[in-house]
Amino acid sequence: MTGRIKRVAGRLAACGIVACGAAAALYLYGMLPFWAYAAVTVLGFPAAVVALFLWWMADEGKEDIPFIGY
Amino acid sequence: MIIRRISHYLCRYEHIVPLFAAACAVLFMASVLALPVTYHEDQLYPKAIDRQSPLDPYDRGGPPFTQVSIHAQYPENSPTAGLVTSYLTPFSLFLADTTLHLGTTIVAHPGGIIDEILYNTRGLDTVVETTILLVAFAIASFLYRKVR
């Protein structure tokens, strides 16, 4: 179980970072209109950030119930 | 403190309806005071009422399924503008041809004209209105079944 989520998150983070980077580079060289660049970043940046965090340390605990008091 | 008293009043949901009613009442009074609002003569969808028609007051003129000239906002978008009476189903058409009073029953059966303002040009309105009805019926029927 651990491996799967970590792998998915890793791939997602890599995809997000590559997409953001590629969009920024293409926009810089004028090969991508601004709105497309903004759209890719708005979609890619959160995915990249959260997936990166998950990839660092995901799913090593067991599911638990919420905190219900001290 | 006055703020605390207001918030004590506001925090009960039973007070929402009187509050809203009061707000509406104030606004309606303000709108009465703001009268007269000037009526703009150059209207979209002008009306010509033919009192003799069996479709009165829904008759827009012209035979069913045939185009009449009406004033649309974007005539270029709606080449079939004015096909108003095409809302009549064959049954409604039959009623209109044989009786004089379809205009009074026209909203009451499927295929009748749903609303006066809803021309063919404003098709999306028709869709949304019937969807509102559908949603309301869905809620009512769900609640009915739940109670049973």
Added chain:
Amino acid sequence: MGSLGGIPLYVLEFGDELVYFSPYTITLFLLALTFTLLAIVSRPERQVDVAFGGDAYTTKIISVDEMRFRRFMAIACGLASMGAMVTGDVFNFTLFTAMVGITNVGIVAAVKSPHVQDAAYQYGLVALSATVPLFGAAALYAAATGSLSMIELAKGTLPAVPLVAKALLVIGVVGEGMAPFYAAKAEMFRAPGAPYVIMCSLSSLLIFLRVAEVVMIG
């Protein structure tokens, strides 16, 4: 004050009703779409209640029937708010807003808690009566300017919209969305079933955001 939400990027023609995507409306539209998709894919959470005086806790589980109905209502609500976001026609906007009000009641109508249902009932009364100023405003718009299209109104060639019409429109939306008088809505949000309940608050915020644009044009 022509293009408040930015220049329309794309105009979709529905006969006399234009649907336009300006940067503002497209942002709101996409958010409504995102949350509708979330409401479709996520399962309702199980709300945890602590039993008083002990360590025990219970979870509320939503039955499949109830979940299906509420999901349907949430999707309808999402569609109505999407429509209200992009429509370029005042009357159409009021219709979508009225639909948002009805679906909001529908989302919590299936909840078993009497407290929530009481609040939903009060809210339903307000939403019902709010349609009067709402459609009255649309009628005033049509009578005073001769047009209902926001694009035409924004051009500034038509006569100005009377302030009363704008005020009526705002109070209608306030009644449908309960924007400042949140007491009843806040009680409704105690209902379990997060993805659906969120559509209530999202839709009312969205129609409020849109009406801010609508009253500033024309």
Added chain:
Amino acid sequence: MIAELVLAMLFGLLLLGIHRKVIARIQRRPGPPVWQEILHAAKFSFKTTWVPATASGALFAGIVLVAVGIWTAAFFVMMTGGSLLIIFGIYMLHKIVEHAFGLSSGSPYGKFGGVRSVISAASEIPLFVSVAVIGLFTGSLELTEITAWEAVHGPLFFTAFPAVVAMYLVLLSKMPFGPFSIVESKELVSGYKTEHFGAWRAGLEVCNGLKTTVLLATFLLVFAGQLPVLWMVIGMILLTVSLSFACAVTPMLSPFDSVTIQSLVTALMLVYAGIVFTGVLP
């Protein structure tokens, strides 16, 4: 723009750290170091993460993405001088984010945080009235056109001072530990954030950083006009410090009182907008 995005996020977190430090110093506590919030985000990102058993999974995770996404979009709009309406639309939709954060987990604390966040939606209405006032003065709501107007007519700070006050109150209601921050009140544990731990919380911190930068920068852009970057940074720090003073010396209001005060501010702003409407527009 990616580099600016990351920098803006880090700077926002730094501002939140400064905020905490200043409050602590006013209250004669040593307080955490100013980079504490950045450390927080980093720390949470290395924590073990899962989804609570009772949570609504897709919403629980998806809302973090939405939170970061909307503020990324707001950052883009601000940087390109887009419409002020979009930025404040996103700002209002942050309510929904809080709401979804709170309700998606099933935790009672989160739920109360979420419900309070919905109650306090009234606090955002002064915002729209002040936006309308700005629109009346400058004739546009595009940030580029507003700054251009200010380059000619002088900053709006003096022209539309009541709008500044209303907007300042709105900023105050979004800062932690302020009189209006009822959603983060301590009797709710962590309010809507209670169940979002680990990577989810780190994502929320990223969102908070971006949000702080975007809001403060927009405030400066709108009311002071286009400044050089250094002055912008100094201005944002000064603004944060002034907000910290306001937060440090005021107690937290009870939820409905906070809503009432903000509604009264709205009413005052409506009166002001009426005066401007009749005065500015013949």
